[in-house]
Amino acid sequence: MAKKFHVEIVTPNRIFFDEEVEKLVVRTTTGDIAILHDHTPLVTPVEIGRAKIIYGNDKEREATISPGILTVDESGAILLTDAAEWPEEIDLDRAERAKKRAKERLEAQKKNEVDETRAQVSMRKAVNRIELAKRKK
Helix, strand or coil: CCCCEEEEEECCCCEEEEEEECEEEEEECCEEEEECCCCCCEEEEECCEEEEEEEECCEEEEEEECCEEEEEECCEEEEEECCEECHHHCCHHHHHHHHHHHHHHHHHHCCCCCCHHHHHHHHHHHHHHHHHHHHCC
């Protein structure tokens, strides 16, 4: 059994997660990274994606996360993110509407009517939420 370490995921609205785990996997700007007990200290930006939390004994959970910052030190890992949701918290209809709005914005961008970067981020967030919600149902 692997040693456990403390992981905290914090959003502006709440402490989303605060437990001891065996592994945390998130997507950084340079790719996926797995954090284990006694990981080298680091600070890295986190991309839109998922946080995979592995407790051990084949127990794991996934959550969607928005961009943020991951810090790791001797006390554990802290992920500060704009938003995080468990699959059961995702309103699939709302996510589908957000995806549709983002797609419309991207199409309007071709006519120079909107900010393309903002529309792309909205699209990535919506697709991420939809994929996780559908996978866990």
